[in-house]
Amino acid sequence: MSKKIPRHDFEPKIMAFVCKWCTYSGADLAGTSRMDYSPNVRMVRLPCSGRIDPQFLIKTFEQGVDGVIVSGCHPGDCHYNEGNYYARRRNLAFRQLLDFQGIDLGRLEFSWISAAEAIKWTKVIDAFTDRVRALGPHKQYHELIDPYDHYLEAA
């Protein structure tokens, strides 16, 4: 029996940068357990949440993504012992920087999800998708003038 899928006017595009030891395995578990979660999320697997350079997040926002999730192992569980502690400090500063620059912090999410927490993963994704959907498209960056646009239009 098929589940009823709700229709929305706007489907947000969401990027998730995840650590391969915890969150990616957690998402994998959610998949193999056939759990439902919103299909808006695109995942990028990285070795550790400490590997997630703020540059990645800047670039994703620049390229027109509506929301970004950063996720890794719980503190103390890092495969490399301390990567997620560095990530925590870095993201604290980065959030404040984006806030000061004028990007709504509702569009940036940081979470700890272990390999066993498939249910938490689905909940975080669903809640975040709803939140970004309520915020609407991330127009601010879209509206910045792209000097290459008219080349594309001409072609």
Added chain:
Amino acid sequence: MIEAIRTQARNLLENKEVDVIIGYAEGSDSTRTTPVFIRKPEEVSRLIFDPRCINSLPLYLNKRHEYPQKGWKRTGIIAKGCDIRAITQLIAENQLTREEVYIIGVPCDGVVSHFSKWDGRLHDGNQATKCAECDVHTPTDCDFFPGERPEVDRSAPYKVSAPQVLNLMGLNTDKRFDYWRQEFDRCFKCYACREVCPHCSCNICITDRTQPNWVDQAAHTKGVFAWHITRAMHLVGRCTGCGECTRACPMDIQVDLFNQRLKDVVQESFGYKSGYSQDEKPPLITYKTDDSEDFIQ
């Protein structure tokens, strides 16, 4: 005061204790000063110091300028209190060792915000914003100081929020974005803010790399946003607030507001004050297991 500094500089050069003295000299017109590299004892009379000496000279101590490769073993530098904080931060980041530099500290009552504002004297209208809350008018750590150096208590947390930062934080997010869009619309990516920064240490800057192209080279607003966020992010907990980036900006964009804001964040969250300790690690290369994580799900 300047006579004592010149005498000391002459002695140092004659005794070969230092290979060069970096200081300030008269510039191209009466409102300007210029950084000067003195290598001969007879040239020390060019050295001056007054409120027009606004350049941050520790810039030349950064490894990216490769001055030690010229065979200079020890560099003498004339430094205001804020410059000494920059030097301390460079030492904390292993850009140089304390033995490589001979610091000639100068008492400073504040400097002008820009050469063009100089009208013969320093007053509230032309003083740089960093000087209002400065606690290093008397330098912290120096090898030579003209006259007696009084002890000053600097343990209190420093006040960093410039009035403009507080104004911006009072706006809502969309208004802030509009403000920055208007400001960054003028930026044409001359990278003067990078070139004057004493703490921009990368040998090849991320914006000069085209493979992969993290920050767009074109001077459209998208790339400008990426550049300024990247620059601020690279300076978290390292910026000592010399304000050179804003002074050097040809389009009068207040690019140091990002740094001011992050200094607040770093002090509140990690209890770190940049430029006061040669041994303490900058906040982003260390961690505590009980760091704040109220933003994390």
